[in-house]
Amino acid sequence: MDARPATDGLTFRDATDADVNDLVALIESAYRGDSSRTGWTTEADILEGQRTDAAGVLEVIKAPDGALLTVERDGRIIACCQLEHRGDHAYFGMFAVSPALQGASLGKVIIAEAERRARDLWGATQMHMTVITVREDLIAWYERRGYRRTGRTTPFPYGEERFGIPQRDDLEFELLVKGL
Template sequence: MDNAAPALTFRDAHDGDVDALVALVESAYRGDASRAGWTTEADILQGQRTDPEGVLAVIKSPDSRLLTVERDGRVVACCQLEHRGTHAYFGMFAVSPALQGIGLGKAVIAEAERRVREAWGVTEMHMTVISVREELIAWYERRGYRRTGRMTPFPYGDERFGVPLRDDLRFELLVKELG
């Protein structure tokens, strides 16, 4: 009997993935289902994290790709990669709550970094993280990302980003040099 973990398949998302990707992102960040994992934002934000239009826009953008990860034919993780000149932007990162904590996120981010270096020749990966998400920021720091202290406001009043439960939310830029 083979005890090896099921193989992961990495590919760019297509239109037919939209519903599965929206469900994945929502399950990883919002509502009670997200509490099964450690990346939940349920205590700081309610409402949606993304929607079909937002996911489709990333898929269709000529400067972006939505890296989709399958295991046993099921979408289990994803991340947005956007080419922005000398750097790439990393966003919409989601791992199925049931599969968090087993190294899947590490594998996805490593593959994302490899792909942007090869495809676009970029020297840095940038991302923004809600600054109160200390545990998540620490996870990224262990992957080589550094806090910059550069903050941008949270879009209060724009429910496409969720309904804040706190009044101190803002985004911090994290950066990693890609070797």
């Protein structure tokens, strides 16, 4: 993928091995612990423990059919998202925006760039993602961006603490899809 400056002071580029620690810190701050409560994407009430680790982030960076799109402002990483080419569609995941910057329309800009890349670089006709079904506010945000619920669910990986420690027993993922 390409490094591309955006008109609003953002730079989009593929993550490198040197970014791993900063990306882990960003992702953890957006989803876990008290720092995540600054923003609105927190999972702190439904999951404890880690969201990801260095090995997980490095795996996404090294994936042959994907990238971890990194967003910088003034040379500092402020957001990221995973993009993976899966035939006629792309997968969108590991989306994190610094909690202090959430709610300022940054997410809309990033997801639009991710969709553009999936369409233009891979010829993807759809974007897929999975969201924890109890995250109704987050699902509603994606629906406002054109994603639709499919009703297709997969179980949460209970017992695999590298994805977090569930605080409830009704967690599952639902597939959301958008035509590109």
